[in-house]
Amino acid sequence: MTNPTFADLGLTKTISTALDQLGITQPTPIQAQAIxxxxSGRDVLGIAQTGTGKTAAFSLPLIQLLTSSPITVKPxxxxxxxxxPTRELALQISDAIRTFSKxxxxxxxxxxxxxxxxRQVRDVARGIDILIATPGRLLDLISQRHVRLDGCDFLVLDEADRMLDMGFIHDIRKIVALIKKxxxxxxxxxxxxxxIQxxxxxxxHxxxxxxxxxxTITVDRIExxxxxxxxxxxxxxxxKILGDPALSRVIVFSRTKHGADRIATQLERAGISADAIHGxxxxxxxxKALNSFxxxxxRILVATDIAARGIDVDHITHVINFDLPHEPESYVHRIGRTARAGTQGIAISFCxxxxxxxxxxxxxxTRRTLDLAGGTPPSGPVASIRSARSGKSGGGGRGGRTGSSAGASRGHEGAKRHGAPAGQNPRRPQSSQRRATASR
Structure with missing residues (x-):
């Protein structure tokens, strides 16, 4: 099935019509494969990052399964x-389910x-079909006997790798043990x-x-x-870079919470509107910071990796890595926020x-050498290793035009766009395309 509709995937006419009214007509790959x-009642293991449509991939079938067998919920x-893993992501999921189940x-x-x-205790005491929770608070309610999970028919774990990074794996095991087999x-x-595997x-099962x-996110749609x-x-x-109004909606990633606060404060002092978000x-x-952004x-949201997992904002023009992440997979996840729903994006990293x-x-x-926008790479043995590796693959990024980095004739424009001094041209991209991968 080349271009399936939501009806083709097995969703009811009621849900498909509701999606049409929302302007959602074409399933994303994760939706087409998971729904x-x-x-049909199968367990699913999904590998997908934010921005691929995974919330709808699990919430739409969940809504259909629950509504097809209505029962009286118990307190x-x-x-x-x-x-x-985070409050923001939980609220984002809640908003999506509320919209889809209207x-x-x-x-x-x-x-x-x-x-x-x-208020949370009062809500669950009334009886609910779907509970969306972070592990710590859920265990608090369970220990106080406000929540029981032995009647739970469906379990969804979202962003499992981030929950592992945050140390929730033992809490999740406790929670899963309370749900029926x-x-x-x-x-x-x-x-x-x-x-995680x-x-x-x-x-x-x-x-x-x-x-x-x-x-496709890291290679095809992001400079x-x-x-x-x-x-x-x-x-x-x-x-200096943010002085360009073309950077109209930007996420700046900081490695630490304190660093995020300092960056936001510095930008505000420079007359650039910015908010910080972290744990x-x-x-x-x-x-409030999310709503303002x-x-x-x-214009600017300064975030740590953990807090950013719940950011669901379209039309982000740029991602700036003020600090490079310790895990390369986090880099892939970060830059994917500026190429959502088929749009283009630009990622700038400071090193x-x-x-x-x-x-x-x-x-x-990512199997790609980032295009040089400014400065000089370190010299010495490390640089030599990198030069040798780049030379073996032809040197540079992927083939074809890569935004403002696509040649000396647009060098001045590209330098201005990416914060390099006038006259300093970014490096030409590679002639051969090199595909990215999701995991090591």
Whole structure:
């Protein structure tokens, strides 16, 4: 089936019509591959990152399955459980389900930390079909006997790799042990490291594997540039780059919470509207920052990797890696936020001398050399290794035009766009295309 419709996937006319009214007419690859087995009752192991449509991939069949067998819900006993690593992602999932299930009688509640527990207790006490939760707060409610999971027929684990990074794996095992064995389960993860694979083997029963790699995102739709810059000069360079109004909606990634706050403060002092979002912020502060960024009131959102997992904002023009991530898979996940729903995007990375090994790991994973936008790579043995590797593959990025980096005739324009001094041309891309991959 080349271009299936949602009806072709087995969704009811009611749901398909509702999607049409929302302007959602064509399933994404993750939806096309995950929805049919879920509707047939199979467990699913999905490898896909944010921006691929995975929330709809599990929420649409879940809504159909729940509405096709309506039962009277019992106080504190949800029929379906969705676990997410962060408050923002849990709220995003809740909003999507509310939109997709409009007109049905399905009830849902969100249980997350950082907010008073009283309202959450009252919500689950009324009886709900779908419970969306972060692991820590859910265990609190379970220990206080406000929630029971023995009647739960469906389990969804979203962003499993991030939950592992955040140390939730033991909490999740406790939660899963409380759910009945003959459930239907789905696990989504942006990457599939060995611990996640082992965990998936534990909780899933003969799952259908759906692997939507980020190849087309990292290679086909995102320009990727690097500035080699000293750590102490990064903030000045950031301010200079963001002085260009063409960078109209930007996420800046910081490795630490403190660093995110400092960057946002520096930008505000320079007259550039910016907000920071990270785990130390209160729920109200994080939601306020997201709403400001989504509405365009704030051009810049400075985020840490964990907090960014819940950011669902379209039309992000640029991603700037102020700090390179320690895990190259996180780089893939970061830059995918500027190429959502088939759009183009630009990713700019700052690399100081100590981060050079991280850059090499990123280029090894994505099988692409980032285009040079400014500065000079470190000299010495490390640079020689990189030069040899680049030379073996032809040197540069993928073939064809790569935005403003596509040749000397547009060098001045490209330098201005990516923050390089006038007259300094980015490196030409490679003549041969090199595909990205989702995991090591």
């Amino acid at each position: 049919p087995p879920l509707l 504190g006993q949800p029929r379906a459980l969705i676990l997410a 007109g049905s009688r399905l009830s849902q509640s969100v249980v997350v930390g950082g907010v008073p527990m009283g 003959n459930r239907q389960s789905l696990l989504f993860s942006a990457t599939m490291p060995a611990p 082992r965990f998936a083997d534990e909780i899933l 003969q799952p259908v594997r759906v692997d939507i790699t980020p190849e 990727q540039h690097v500035h080699h810059v000293a750590q102490n000069d990064k903030r000045a360079l950031l301010t 130390n912020k209160s729920q109200n502060a994080r939601q 989504r509405s365009g009131q704030s 100081d001398e100590t981060e050079y090994p991280l850059l090499r790991e990123i280029e090894k994973l």
